[in-house]
Amino acid sequence: AQSVTQPDIHITVSEGASLELxxxxxxxxxxxxxxxVQSPGQGLQLLLKYFSGDTLVQGIKxxxxxxxxxxxxxxxxxxxxxxxxxxxYFCAVGVPGGFKTIFGAGTRLFxxx
Amino acid sequence: xxxxxxxxxHLITATGQRVTLRCSPRSGDLxxxxxxxxxxxxxxxxxxxxxxxxxxxxxxxxxFSAQQFPDLHSELNLSSLxxxxxxxxxxxxxxxxxNSPLHFGNGTRLTVT
Numbered sequence: 001a002q003s004v005t006q007p008d009i010h011i012t013v014s015e016g017a018s019l020e021l022x023x024x025x026x027x028x029x030x031x032x033x034x035x036x037v038q039s040p041g042q043g044l045q046l047l048l049k050y051f052s053g054d055t056l057v058q059g060i061k062x063x064x065x066x067x068x069x070x071x072x073x074x075x076x077x078x079x080x081x082x083x084x085x086x087x088x089y090f091c092a093v094g095v096p097g098g099f100k101t102i103f104g105a106g107t108r109l110f111x112x113x
Numbered sequence: 114x115x116x117x118x119x120x121x122x123h124l125i126t127a128t129g130q131r132v133t134l135r136c137s138p139r140s141g142d143l144x145x146x147x148x149x150x151x152x153x154x155x156x157x158x159x160x161x162x163x164x165x166x167x168x169x170x171x172x173x174x175x176x177f178s179a180q181q182f183p184d185l186h187s188e189l190n191l192s193s194l195x196x197x198x199x200x201x202x203x204x205x206x207x208x209x210x211x212n213s214p215l216h217f218g219n220g221t222r223l224t225v226t
Contacts (some may be wrong), residue, residue: 034214043115043203045158086181092155099169100146101215103156 001091004104010109013081021076023091024051032094033074034101035065035103047089050074061085072097072108116140119204119218127226134221138185138206140153143211144199146207146215148178151200155157162187194225 013019014096024029032051038043048059055067063102067077091104116139116214126132138209147159149172158171173179176194182185191198201220207213 020187036215036217041219043117044205044215045115045217046214049214060122091123099144099161099163100129100171102158 002031002069002095002102003081003095004091004102006089006091006107008107009105010108010110012112014112015083016080017084019076019078019081019085019109021089021091021109023104024072025074025091025093026072026093029094029096030069032096033067034092034094035063035074035076035091036090036103037061037087038090038106044090047076067080078104079113081109083111084111085109115216115218117204117206117216117218119202119215119221122225123219123222125224125226126194128194128196130194130225131190132194132223134189134191134204134223136187136189136204136206136218138187138204139216142206142208142216143185144207144209144213145175145181145185147187147189148203148205149200150203150220154200156203159189164216173197188215191223197226199225 004061024108034049038044039053088106088108094101118137120135146161149157159173161169174177179189204222205215205217
């Protein structure tokens with residue numbers, strides 16, 4: 001069965017600094033990969049997705065993620081963090097042709113002035 | 114706005130009671146997913162329906178049941194409620210299966226006292 005690991009429970013970065021959130025997955029083939037963001041009191045919103053092709057994918061709000069098959073990773077990056085990026089971020093895995101998406105435990109991002 | 118509507122937003126009830134959570138998917142989406150989010154368990158997949166049929170089951174308790182109606186709205190029924198059932202319950206919808214990104218509602222916060 002597929003699984004997702006987000007090693008960092010929380011991360012604090014300064015506003016304007018770069019950000020990288022880690023995600024590792026376990027699956028026998030290449031899964032579909034997603035990053036979602038959850039602001040307080042809100043549902044999850046899709047940031048970006050990877051299905052196939054170019055391993056560097058661009059998303060909304062200036063985020064990007066890189067799929068590395070050799071490392072089974074799909075890390076999320078942003079070159080310059082804004083205070084409004086403070087939220088919880090979830091990496092997720094979907095099995096091609098399957099019917100459920102599995103989420104990691106989430107990484108809470110704190111942004112300091 | 115994701116287009117997914119969940120009602121009610123908040124629900125407070127006593128142990129042993131039964132409640133029904135309702136979800137209207139985004140227009141055009143055929144799949145409905147239910148997730149439970151709690152502090153200790155994270156975001157747990159409960160169940161998925163596609164065009165009225167159950168397609169995948171996750172960690173859903175026997176006390177919980179769901180269905181998707183012909184108009185594609187879905188209901189999650191929780192019975193014999195326990196304190197540990199207190200959580201945020203999210204509904205999400207997608208066009209088809211796990212190939213499609215999920216669109217989340219804002220959740221129903223259930224408090225069992």
